[in-house]
Amino acid sequence: MRNRTISSVSMVVFLVVLAVAVTNSPGWPAVQKSFFDPTAFRESFPDIWDAFWLNVRMFLVAEPLILVLGLLIALARGLRAPMWAPLRVLAAVWTDVFRGVPTLLLILLFGFGIPALRIKGLTNEPVVWGTVALVVSYSAYVAEVYRAGIDSVHPGQRAAARSLGLSDGQTSRFVVLPQAVRNVVPPLLNDFISLQKDTALVSVLGPIEALRAAQIYASDTFNYTSYVVAAVLFISLTIPMARYTDWLLARQRRRKAAGGSW
């Protein structure tokens, strides 16, 4: 109880000092007017809210694709048999290249480059190619996360499964992967929080998503408050996810501490 009182008081003191320091700075009225103007907030909200739906859709489509593609790449990298060498190399090259290239460049390359090829039957919809670029980029990250998870499973598990007569495939499917995936859920969620925000990058191709809608308002009125609106919307999406990640991590820690199996 006493600890809680101390922490509350220290929190309040900290916030008050911060607020006083900021609001008493000479430039505060100007900053308040350009970043925290209630009228601008109300005015810009509807357009940004509508545009935010595009971010959500891109994210919802990209996320499952990334999970599947990333897993396939991680599995391909783990193939031991010599005949799979091409797949193994391809997977390694995929992660090296697409993790190394800035996401923005991938989006520009896919979004402006592929339609320019003018291949019949292929869509030239920028949102589609922007989302594809996000999937490609994030699949490389996520594959590495999966791989770390697979490596974190003790080799004894694999040996034990094999000694029980399970095939290589069965060992992966029933013994290694379930443990590996559970270990990496928190870092995966972390990547997805990052993905939610990176959907804004697709705006370079032309579609109007939340950040672009905010920029349109800002450059129309010379007032940055609309960016704060966009930030609030992104945060309202990422905070629940961050808390969920924290909760998962805490649960994992508890179980490990208890020494129980999972």
Next chain:
Amino acid sequence: MLRPARSVSAFASLASVLLLAACATESTPSSAGSSPTSADACAASTLRLVTPGTLTIGTDKPAYPPYFVDDTPTNGKGFESAVAYAVASRMGFTKDQVKWTVVPFDSSYAPGEKKFDFDINQISITDKRKAAVDFSTPYFTVPQAVLTLNTSKFANATSIADLKDAKLGAQVGTTSLAFINNTIAPTQQAQVFNDTAGAKSSLSNGTLDAIVVDLPTAFYISAAEIDGSKVVGQFAVDPSADTWGLLFGKGSTLVGCANQALAQLASSGDLAKITAQWLSTDVKVPVLQ
């Protein structure tokens, strides 16, 4: 090219007309503010500048033709570079006393100390923006125009209504974008780009049917940048959105002096000469209604 306005009150129009008149005759103070306008008050040595003795002028990078040439504002080539040097010269600065600094459009209206004395970047004067910055009197009035590929089904559009079903694109925050949304009101949402480069890519790779840009830019793109493109038409000038001004920090004491310089350039015919030298606006292009 840049920056829309949805509305302008009759009062403000009237005020800017009076302002222009006042500057042109150089007889009365030009604005309600404390901006000095007499010749003495505007002597280069008495001006309050970001860097004393130097006129610091901002523009974005890359600086696009025909407003700048070779992305080099210091060469005096291109419409806005020429205007900037002409204004500087009228304000009493030699070419050596002018320094250019890169000011991305999005940062030109940030609160706080400016790192430029004025910014010249095809920025439209609008009432809403005047809440955040000060503008000079206009140095250019520019119509919007629509650009498409010769092979497009919209290449022969003769009216605004003909463009309704087109996939249109424009640069973010431009008068062009506001024009698309407010006047054409297309059935498909317009695509919006960071700069004209993105819009040009999307036009030439077929993602867009047409783009809307200011008329001189449209001419420049069709003549020099995208083969097989044409300016379909221009639109009537909207005086509340299509005039460009020099941008100053709010409360800058330089506005009056810059206005005086612009008025002198206008009355001497120099401004018209610079415009004619760098911008092709007199080519016959149908006005779409």
